[in-house]
Each structure stands twice: as C-alpha cells, then as structure tokens.
Amino acid sequence: MLSSLLVGVLIAAFLFELINGFHDAANAIATTVYTRALPPRAAIIMSACMNFLGALTHESVAMTIAEGIVSITPDLYVIFSALVGAIIWDLFTWWKAVPSSSSHALIGSLIGATIVYTHSLGYVQWDGVLNKVIIPLFTSPLIGFALGFTLMRFIFELFASWTPHRANTLFHRLQIVSSMFMAYSHGSNDAQKTMGIITIALVSQGLVAAGTGIPLWVKIFCATTMAIGTSVGGQRIMKTVGSGVTKLEPVMGFVSETSSAIAIQIMTAIGAPVSTTQVITTAIMGSGSAKGLRKVHWGVAADIVQAWFVTLPVTIVLGGLVCWIIGMIV
Incomplete structure (x- = not known):
C-alpha cells in the first residue's frame, strides 16, 4: 500500500508535469502558430501526441536525474519539496x-x-x-544559435531564385514536419x-531497485500527463517565443524548429537534461x-537570457526553503 507522503509526491509530480506541458507547449508550436502553418488547436493536439511519443522512447535523461545529481536517496518529503519549489x-x-x-527549476530545487x-x-x-x-x-x-544561423544562410543560398510566395508555400508545409520533430524532441x-x-521516490520506499531503470508505468504516467498539459496550451509564453524575439516567416519557423530539435536530440543522447526553451529561443x-x-529584438532576448541564469540559483533557494518549512512540519 502506498504511503500518504508517496501519494503526495505522485500528485506533486503530476502537477509539475502538467505545468511543464502547458508552460513549455510554446517551445514546439509557437513558430508554427505565428507563421500560420497550423491553427492553434491543431498545433496543440499535434504537439501533445508527439510529446507523448517522445516521452516513451528514451530514459537516459531520467537516469541522470535519478542517479546523477545527488548521491543519496532522500526522504519523500525532500523529493516533495523539490517538486513544490519547481512548481x-x-x-x-x-x-x-x-x-x-x-x-x-526542478534540478535547482532538488539540489537546494x-x-x-x-x-x-x-x-x-x-x-x-x-x-x-x-x-x-x-x-x-x-x-541552437549556430545551427539556426548556418541552416538559414544555407537556405538563402539554395532558394535565392525562388519567389517569396513559392518559398512560403513550401516552408508552410515543411514547418508542420519540423514542428512534429521539435515536439517529439521536447517530449x-x-x-x-x-x-x-x-x-x-520509488527507490526510497524500496518499491524499485536502484539502477534498474525507469518503470514502464512511470513512463506512461509522465508521457500522458505532459500530453494533457500540452493540450491545455500555453498562449502567454507562446506569444513571447513566437513573436517577441523576431518577426517570424515560415522559412525561419522551419529553420528554428529543425535546428533546436537537432540540438535537443544531441543532448538527449548524452543524457543531458537541457532546456528546450533556451534552445528554441536561440535557434x-x-x-x-x-x-x-x-532583425532580432535584442532587448527581449536579453530579458529571456537573464531568466535562464536566474532560474538555477533561485530554485536552489526555493527548494531549500520549502524543504526547511516542510521538514519542521514533518
């Protein structure tokens, strides 16, 4: 029988993954929506499906979180605190x-x-x-930045003789494919x-042996939750990513999504838990x-970059503060 604190951890994990889904939904679909390659609802449904598929296909990053950040198996209330701080x-x-x-946010909160x-x-x-x-x-x-710049320059050369209308028509279609690739990579x-x-949390309760990998039900639980969160959307952040950094055209949307998806896949292969937000923004x-x-709104870009550097130290403090408060109660 599951303890009440383990149930609390699972609920907090559900909420975090749900928030992660709608918080980061913009990463995969903002460019697609703002270039009108897909209407918002269709883009969100597509992203949710590809997020689900991507979440089921890898576990190297999950093992980094489970075994590569802290050297002990902490009490459940510590894990709960880390999730609350990230939320x-x-x-x-x-x-x-x-x-x-x-x-x-999650890594910093776990450290704190x-x-x-x-x-x-x-x-x-x-x-x-x-x-x-x-x-x-x-x-x-x-x-992400280097790939975005290089691929864009290559496409300029390759399609220099095309009319804008012809190029836009082609990349409207290609952008749907690149958006699917990005959503899969995000998941x-x-x-x-x-x-x-x-x-x-499961290892701390003796329900899973350390080093045996991620249970299938955990993969399905997280994949489903992220897909649900993604389906809720993320209109606020979508506006910042899709139109705040630069004026997007279909070719730029295709290049940005393709470049960021490649960069994320490289990092996933080595088990590095990267920020898809950072990668798509720099692409x-x-x-x-x-x-x-x-062509780049560097003021908006600077605000975004500042948030990147602030997140880790702030969430270390947040995670530590929440753990201290809950520790006194527990």
Missing part, C-alpha cells in the same frame, strides 16, 4: 510570460532541498551537475525529468541574425 517557479514565470527552464536536508554540500554530485547541467546550460543554446528530453524524480535568434542583426 512555484514555473507558475511564476508562466504568469510573467517568461520562457524559463522547467528542467533547471538536498542541501537543507543533509546540512551539507557534499551530497550533491557537483561533477554531474557541472557536466550534465551547467555545461549544457551554455552549450545547448549556442548549438524525449523534458518529460524524463519527472520520471527521474518519481524513480528516486530563433540565429535564424533571425542570418537576415541581419537588426
């Missing part, structure tokens, strides 16, 4: 329409809760945090963070810069 930050940034990282729980910095696997979190924090957006990386957290910046630096 608070996600809701705050969603309310402010800032496309922050749900991934870094573990530090407060152990009264020590020694139980955080700082080498794992550096190699799988901090370094990808910088490299994945740079890869294959983002949904795994919650899988990892749930697995830590948009890269494709916009290929048309000229003035």
Whole structure:
C-alpha cells in the first residue's frame, strides 16, 4: 500500500508535469502558430501526441536525474519539496510570460532541498551537475544559435531564385514536419525529468531497485500527463517565443524548429537534461541574425537570457526553503 507522503509526491509530480506541458507547449508550436502553418488547436493536439511519443522512447535523461545529481536517496518529503519549489517557479514565470527552464527549476530545487536536508554540500554530485547541467546550460543554446544561423544562410543560398510566395508555400508545409520533430524532441528530453524524480521516490520506499531503470508505468504516467498539459496550451509564453524575439516567416519557423530539435536530440543522447526553451529561443535568434542583426529584438532576448541564469540559483533557494518549512512540519 502506498504511503500518504508517496501519494503526495505522485500528485506533486503530476502537477509539475502538467505545468511543464502547458508552460513549455510554446517551445514546439509557437513558430508554427505565428507563421500560420497550423491553427492553434491543431498545433496543440499535434504537439501533445508527439510529446507523448517522445516521452516513451528514451530514459537516459531520467537516469541522470535519478542517479546523477545527488548521491543519496532522500526522504519523500525532500523529493516533495523539490517538486513544490519547481512548481512555484514555473507558475511564476508562466504568469510573467517568461520562457524559463522547467528542467533547471526542478534540478535547482532538488539540489537546494538536498542541501537543507543533509546540512551539507557534499551530497550533491557537483561533477554531474557541472557536466550534465551547467555545461549544457551554455552549450545547448549556442548549438541552437549556430545551427539556426548556418541552416538559414544555407537556405538563402539554395532558394535565392525562388519567389517569396513559392518559398512560403513550401516552408508552410515543411514547418508542420519540423514542428512534429521539435515536439517529439521536447517530449524525449523534458518529460524524463519527472520520471527521474518519481524513480528516486520509488527507490526510497524500496518499491524499485536502484539502477534498474525507469518503470514502464512511470513512463506512461509522465508521457500522458505532459500530453494533457500540452493540450491545455500555453498562449502567454507562446506569444513571447513566437513573436517577441523576431518577426517570424515560415522559412525561419522551419529553420528554428529543425535546428533546436537537432540540438535537443544531441543532448538527449548524452543524457543531458537541457532546456528546450533556451534552445528554441536561440535557434530563433540565429535564424533571425542570418537576415541581419537588426532583425532580432535584442532587448527581449536579453530579458529571456537573464531568466535562464536566474532560474538555477533561485530554485536552489526555493527548494531549500520549502524543504526547511516542510521538514519542521514533518
């Protein structure tokens, strides 16, 4: 029989994954909606389906969360605190329409809760945090920007003789495919963070043996929840991603989605829990810069980048604070 605290962890995990779905739905479909390649409802349904499929196909990122961030199996209330801290930050940034990282929110909150729980910095696997979190924090957006810029320049050369109408018609269609690829990539990386957290909770209760991978029901639970969250949409952040950084055209939407999906797949392959928000945003910046630096709204971009760097330290504090409060109650 499941303990009441484990049920609380599962409910918190459900809420986090649900929020992750609608918070990050804009990542995969904002460009598609704002270039009118698909109407919002069709884009959201498509994204939900591809998120579900992507979430079922990988577990390397989930294992990084479960075994590569902290070196102990903490009590359930610590895991619950980490989820609550991440939820608070996600809701705050969603309310402010800032496309922050749900991934870094969860990782930061887990680190903070573990530090407060152990009264020590020694139980955080700082080498794992550096190699799988901090370094990808910088490299994945740079890869997205570089791919966006390079692919855009290549397409300029390849389709230079085409009329704008002919090019727009082609890339309207291609953008549907690239949006599906992006949504699949989002699910294959983002949904795994919650899988990892749930697995830590199950290991702490002896319901799953450490090192045996992610149970199938956990994968289905997280994949379904993210798909439901995605189906709710994410109109506030979608506006920032889709039109705030630069004026999007179908070719730029295709380039941005394709570039970011490739970058995310690279990081998923090495088990790095990256921010799909960061990657799609910098891919948009890269494709916009290929048309000229003035095409990018660098003020909006600077605000977004600032949120990236703030998320990890803020959620470390949040996770620690929530853990301290709940620890006193428990």
